Structures are given as structure tokens and as C-alpha cells.
Amino acid sequence: xxxxxxxxxxxxxxxxxxxxxxxxxxxxxxxxxxxxxxxxxxxxxxxxxxxxxxxxxxxxxxxxxxxxxxxxxxxxxxxxxxxxxxxxxxxxxxxxxxxxxxxxxxxxxxxxxxxxxxxxxxxxxxxxxxxxxxxxxxxxxxxxxxxxxxxxxxxxxxxxxxxxxxxxxxxxxxxxxxxxxxxxxxxxxxxxxxxxxxxxxxxxxxxxxxxxxxxxxxxxxxxxxxxxxxxxxxxxxxxxxxxxxxxxx
Amino acid sequence: xxxxxxxxxxxxxxxxxxxxxxxxxxxxxxxxxxxxxxxxxxxxxxxxxxxxxxxxxxxxxxxxxxxxxxxxxxxxxxxxxxxxxxxxxxxxxxxxxxxxxxxxxxxxxxxxxxxxxxxxxxxxxxxxxxxxxxxxxxxxxxxxxxxxxxxxxxxxxxxxxxxxxxxxxxxxxxxxxxxxxxxxxxxxxxxxxxxxxxxxxxxxxxxxxxxxxxxxxxxxxxxxxxxxxxxxxxxxxxxxxxxxxxxxxxxxxxxxxxxxxxxxxxxxxxxxxxxxxxxxxxxxxxxxxxxxxxxxxxxxxxxxxxxxxxxxxxxxxxxxxxxxx
Numbered sequence: 001x002x003x004x005x006x007x008x009x010x011x012x013x014x015x016x017x018x019x020x021x022x023x024x025x026x027x028x029x030x031x032x033x034x035x036x037x038x039x040x041x042x043x044x045x046x047x048x049x050x051x052x053x054x055x056x057x058x059x060x061x062x063x064x065x066x067x068x069x070x071x072x073x074x075x076x077x078x079x080x081x082x083x084x085x086x087x088x089x090x091x092x093x094x095x096x097x098x099x100x101x102x103x104x105x106x107x108x109x110x111x112x113x114x115x116x117x118x119x120x121x122x123x124x125x126x127x128x129x130x131x132x133x134x135x136x137x138x139x140x141x142x143x144x145x146x147x148x149x150x151x152x153x154x155x156x157x158x159x160x161x162x163x164x165x166x167x168x169x170x171x172x173x174x175x176x177x178x179x180x181x182x183x184x185x186x187x188x189x190x191x192x193x194x195x196x197x198x199x200x201x202x203x204x205x206x207x208x209x210x211x212x213x214x215x216x217x218x219x220x221x222x223x224x225x226x227x228x229x230x231x232x233x234x235x236x237x238x239x240x241x242x243x244x245x246x247x248x249x
Numbered sequence: 250x251x252x253x254x255x256x257x258x259x260x261x262x263x264x265x266x267x268x269x270x271x272x273x274x275x276x277x278x279x280x281x282x283x284x285x286x287x288x289x290x291x292x293x294x295x296x297x298x299x300x301x302x303x304x305x306x307x308x309x310x311x312x313x314x315x316x317x318x319x320x321x322x323x324x325x326x327x328x329x330x331x332x333x334x335x336x337x338x339x340x341x342x343x344x345x346x347x348x349x350x351x352x353x354x355x356x357x358x359x360x361x362x363x364x365x366x367x368x369x370x371x372x373x374x375x376x377x378x379x380x381x382x383x384x385x386x387x388x389x390x391x392x393x394x395x396x397x398x399x400x401x402x403x404x405x406x407x408x409x410x411x412x413x414x415x416x417x418x419x420x421x422x423x424x425x426x427x428x429x430x431x432x433x434x435x436x437x438x439x440x441x442x443x444x445x446x447x448x449x450x451x452x453x454x455x456x457x458x459x460x461x462x463x464x465x466x467x468x469x470x471x472x473x474x475x476x477x478x479x480x481x482x483x484x485x486x487x488x489x490x491x492x493x494x495x496x497x498x499x500x501x502x503x504x505x506x507x508x509x510x511x512x513x514x515x516x517x518x519x520x521x522x523x524x525x526x527x528x529x530x531x532x533x534x535x536x537x538x539x540x541x542x543x544x545x546x547x548x549x550x551x552x553x554x555x556x557x558x559x560x561x562x563x564x565x566x567x568x569x570x571x572x573x574x
Contacts, residue, residue: 050454076456088454090447101444105456109437111465117435163455 001064003028003167003197004049004080009058011044018044019221022058026167031198033212035205037241040218042201043085046171050082051075062167076105079166085175085201087152089159091145095136098144098155100127102162127162133192134158150181154188161192168193170200174207186210209233217241260567268420272413280416286524287423288480293504293516294430295473300502301510302434303466304446305356308364309371310474310501312351313344315378315493317475318482320344322391323384333400333409337422337479344475345468347374352467356460371498378490390489394482409483419480426476431513433469442466474501503545509555514568518557 006024011017018041026032034042047053049060051072060068062080090098103126104110117123131137134154139147144155157173173189174182186207189200202208208215208229215232217224225235232238272280292314299305317340324336355366378385385391399408407414433439441462445452449459482488491497500523508519530537552558557565 071458072453073456073458076454082454084451084454088448088451090444090451092447093444097440101440101452102455104437104440110441110457110462112437113433113439115437116432117437117440120437159451159455 001028002026002061003063004199005059005061006045006049007059007061009045009048009060010056011041011048011053012056017221019048019055022218022221022223024216024223024226026197026199028197029195030214031193031212032200032214032216033208034199034201034216034218035203035208036218036224039220041221042218043171045218046082046169046199046201049075050080050169076163079163080169081160081163081165081167082169083156083160083171083173085171087149087156089144089152089155091143093144094141095144095147095155096127096131096140099130099158099162100124102159103127103130106163130158130162133161134188150177150185153177153181153185157185157189157192166197168196168198170198170202172201172203174202174204182207256567264568265424268424269417272416277412280412282524282528284416284419284484286521287419288477288484289501289504289520289524290517291423291426291480292474292477292501293508293520294427294513295470295477296501296505297510297513297516298430298433298442298466298470298473300505301512301515302439302442302446303463303470305463305467306360306364307355307367307498308495308502309351309367309369309498310470311493311495311497312367312371312374313347313471313474314478314481314497314501315374315490316344316347316471317341317478318488318492319378319385319391319478320475321479322394322482322488325394325396326391331396333396333483334402337476337483340479340482341472341476344478345472347475348468348471349464352464352471356463356467368495368498371493371495375490375493375495378493386489388490390487392487394488395486415484419484422476422480426473427517430473434513438462438465503541506545506548506555509557511554512557512565514565515555515557519555522556 002025004024004026006022009019009022011019022041022045024045034045036042044053048055051067051070051074054069058068059066062075062078067075067078090101093101100123103123107123109115109123128137128140131140134157136151136154136158139151144152147155153173157170160168160170170189174185177185182204190211200211212229214227215229216226217232217238219241224241225232225238227235271283275283296307296310299307299310320343321336321340324331324339325333351367351370355363355370358366379387395409399406407418409415409418441452441457445457445459445462453459478492481492504519504523505516506519507522508517509515527537527541530540534540548555
């Protein structure tokens with residue numbers, strides 16, 4: 001049984017067609033990478049799945065429930081959370097408060113007015129656990145907006161993971177990183193998403209082939225190929241359209 | 250952590266004791282000013298729930314102050330033997346209902362659209378107060394609100410034609426509400442509001458219902474403004490359209506900014522400065538509103554933190570241990 005099923009998805013932005021009939025199936029425990037050249041529609045697929053935009057046509061099923069057109073907060077509460085390509089954190093809050101926002105939401109403390117936040121020991125402990133996992137515990141009192149880029153990216157992933165999602169969508173987690181930062185981020189992702197279902201949009205082929213056990217290639221709004229990494233590496237269409245390009249650069 | 254918290258509790262306790270003893274060492278005029286400061290503090294703090302905590306810049310907050318003031322006044326006038334405290338609570342509740350309805354239309358909008366919509370609703374309610382003479386008395390207003398008989402609170406009887414009982418009624422109500430409001434800012438819901446102000450998109454993708462949260466804080470803020478308006482009506486023993494006009498909406502913005510919107514205490518300080526300053530300056534010149542305007546410009550340009558920013562951080566921290574944690 002698939003945890004996520006995208007059926008025949010179309011999206012146009014006031015006439016500009018971005019996706020034409022995209023199908024995507026993700027099984028529980030799978031680590032699925034979506035690759036494709038710039039403008040292929042990768043981020044749009046993510047934005048449709050997570051409710052940022054509504055599809056023009058098509059269906060999205062999460063845990064067999066039709067979530068097409070659901071608002072983002074509803075989808076997040078169902079156990080599907082995402083990270084963003086452009087870092088999207090609470091810049092004016094501390095690192096600790098950032099992660100705590102996610103932990104509070106996950107524990108359904110969104111509207112509680114009776115508890116005194118700084119005395120909620122369970123929330124604090126859970127928040128610090130996550131901070132330790134993303135190696136930001138020592139920086140917990142720093143303002144998120146003042147962190148180095150690499151640390152902000154780790155926090156971005158941490159916010160996503162703090163929701164303890166059943167399905168994790170990571171949108172180019174290594175965007176704008178140096179080779180060294182990329183390596184450590186890949187280790188981080190590998191570590192904290194172990195055994196979890198993951199869909200990752202990525203540009204860096206080394207990252208993709210390290211993390212993914214299934215790859216979907218998106219090319220100008222359509223699926224070009226989908227399969228295990230070896231199949232994709234040997235696929236002539238993919239080579240022509242995409243991988244070849246990379247190597248020639 | 251223990252030390253600053255203890256100091257804060259001590260400092261606030263001393264402030265409360267001083268407030269409760271104030272009528273014994275202040276003259277009538279100063280006591281009256283303290284009452285004014287008290288209900289305007291509540292009004293300004295209610296404004297800051299929206300602006301300081303929620304990031305929602307409203308130009309029409311007097312709508313709720315006025316709803317509270319008129320509701321209390323109308324109930325006291327039209328229903329014989331209406332218990333005063335019930336009429337006050339009704340003032341808050343009607344303002345909160347107004348908040349739900351007006352908020353429903355406003356909180357989906359952002360920035361200038363939000364501000365202009367709140368302004369429009371304020372104008373609408375002001376026009377109602379102006380024109381619906383049968384209910385509101387129009388520009389004659391409603392007077393003689395306070396009951397002739399002392400109100401019986403079980404343990405004490407308050408004769409509100411005396412200044413001291415009036416003072417204690419207002420101060421106790423304001424302190425209770427300010428305390429509860431402060432607690433709210435330290436609760437998970439208070440944190441949700443700050444998170445949404447900080448980054449509403451990210452908050453939504455972490456499961457926060459942005460629209461509903463904004464509507465809740467809008468309603469809560471309206472409720473507080475309504476309570477402040479209700480106290481205003483009782484103390485003045487008179488309500489007219491000045492309680493719900495744009496000058497009142499401007500005044501609350503001014504009080505909040507004057508003290509500083511970055512902290513809970515800022516608007517309280519701002520209300521105190523505003524009341525004292527206008528009292529002083531209006532004694533000096535007829536053109537005091539002009540001077541107020543100039544002061545506001547200087548404030549926004551050069552003292553973004555408000556007057557509370559001029560208090561040394563150490564001294565401030567005594568009153569606000571744990572602020573921001």
C-alpha cells in the first residue's frame with residue numbers, strides 16, 4: 001500500500017502550464033528522490049502535495065485519504081511535513097523557540113492558554129532532543145536569523161523532523177551549500193530520517209545517489225522515468241535529457 | 250533563574266500594594282488620573298495583543314472600546330435594576346462578538362488592507378452611534394450610568410458616587426485582566442501568535458491554523474478593549490461618540506507606541522505618560538494636539554522602542570524577568 005499517491009496532476013499558473021499529468025507513488029519506508037533540470041516543476045509538485053497551491057487537475061492521496069486542495073496546516077497535522085528550498089524559519093526567534101514551535105504544534109498545544117510555556121518540561125526536553133539530533137543544542141539561545149547558512153539549513157530540516165512526520169518532503173536541503181556542508185547535511189539527513197519515508201528534491205547527483213533508493217525524473221512538467229538508481233543511471237532518455245547535461249557542464 | 254523571578258514578583262507586589270494604597274496619599278485629581286491611566290492601560294495592552302504580539306496593525310480599535318462602553322451604558326439605562334458587574338461583563342462580551350464578526354472579514358487580509366478594513370468597520374460603528382439616536386443618544390450621548398444605590402458585592406458595598414470605591418473597582422478589574430493577559434502571552438497560545446507573526450507561512454506548514462489563530466487573538470483583544478471601554482463608561486458616567494471615534498483609535502495607537510510595543514509593560518507605561526502629558530500640555534496651550542502629533546513623529550522616527558527603551562535594561566528586567574523566554 002502506498003503512503004503517497006499522486007494521480008495525473010496538472011498545474012497551470014494563469015495560463016503557464018507547469019505540470020502535465022504527473023504520477024508519483026511512494027511506498028512506506030521508501031527514500032524517493034525527485035530530480036530534474038531547473039524549471040522542471042519539482043518544487044511545484046511539492047507545493048501541490050503540501051497544500052501551498054491547489055492543482056488544476058488530478059488527485060493527491062495520503063494514507064489513502066484524498067487530500068487534494070487541503071490547506072497546509074491540515075496536511076501537516078496529518079503527518080506530512082516539508083522543508084523549504086529557500087530557508088523558511090522563524091528568524092526573530094531563538095533556535096530553541098523555532099524547534100519548540102514545531103514540538104508544541106505536534107503535541108496539540110496550539111491553543112492552550114492554561115499552561116506556562118517555560119515550565120512545560122516535556123516540551124523542553126523533546127525540543128532539546130531534536131536540537132541535539134541536528135547538532136544545534138549549543139546554539140539554542142542564538143537568534144535563528146543570525147545563524148550561519150549551514151546551521152539555518154540544519155534548523156530547517158529540524159523543524160520538519162520535529163513534527164515527527166510519517167512522510168517527509170525535503171526540498172533541496174543542500175541548496176547553496178559548500179561541498180563540505182553538503183556532506184555533513186547528507187549525513188544528517190541519512191541519520192535522522194533512517195527508517196522513515198522520505199521524498200527529496202535534489203540537484204546534487206551525489207546526494208541523490210547516496211540517499212535515494214528510488215528516483216523519479218521530472219522533465220518539463222512530465223515524468224521522464226522512475227525506478228531504482230541503477231535503472232535511472234542507465235536510462236538513455238534520462239542521460240540525454242538530464243544526466244548528460246550535468247556531465248557536460 | 251530563581252533570583253530574577255523572585256525580584257520580579259517582589260517588584261510587582263510592591264507596585265500592586267502602592268496602587269492599592271494610592272488613594273490614601275494622592276489628592277482627588279491625581280486619583281482620577283490614576284483611574285484613567287488604569288483603563289487606558291487595559292485598552293493599550295489590548296491593542297498590543299494585536300500589534301505587538303500578533304503583528305496586526307489596526308486603525309479601528311476604538312470600535313471595540315466603544316462597543317464595550319455603549320453596551321454597559323445602554324444596559325444600565327434601559328434595564329431597571331441591572332447589576333453593574335453584569336453590565337460590565339456584557340460590555341466585554343458584546344465587544345468580543347463584534348471582534349469575531351469584524352475579525353472574520355479582516356484577519357484574512359494583511360498589512361494595509363487589514364488596517365483599512367478595521368478603519369472602515371470603526372467608521373461604520375461610529376456612524377451608527379452618531380445616527381441611531383434612540384439607542385445611543387447620538388451626539389448627546391448617554392449619561393447617568395452609575396446606579397444610585399451602592400452596589401453590593403457580598404463582602405463590601407461600593408458606593409460609586411464616591412471616588413475611592415470607584416478607584417478600587419477600576420484598579421482591581423484592570424489588575425486582574427492585565428495579570429490574565431500577561432499569562433496568556435506566556436502560554437502556548439501566546440507563543441502560537443508570536444510564531445505566526447514571525448513567519449505565518451512556516452507556521453501553517455507546521456500545523457498552525459493561521460486564520461483561526463488570528464481570529465482568536467483579534468477576538469480576545471476586542472474583549473479586553475470592550476472591558477476597558479466599559480470601565481471608561483462607568484468612571485465618566487457618560488458615553489458619547491468620542492468613545493468610538495477615530496481620535497480614540499489614534500489615541501490607543503499613540504499610547505501603545507509611546508510606551509513601546511515590544512513588551513507587555515510598554516503600553517501601560519505609554520498610557521501613564523499619555524495621560525500625564527496631555528493633562529500637563531493641555532493646561533499650557535490650546536494647540537496641544539499639534540504638539541502631540543509632533544511628538545508622535547519624533548517617536549516613530551527616533552525611538553522605535555518607545556519610552557520603555559529609555560529605561561536601563563537592568564531596571565526593566567526587574568519588572569519583566571523571563572520576557573522573551
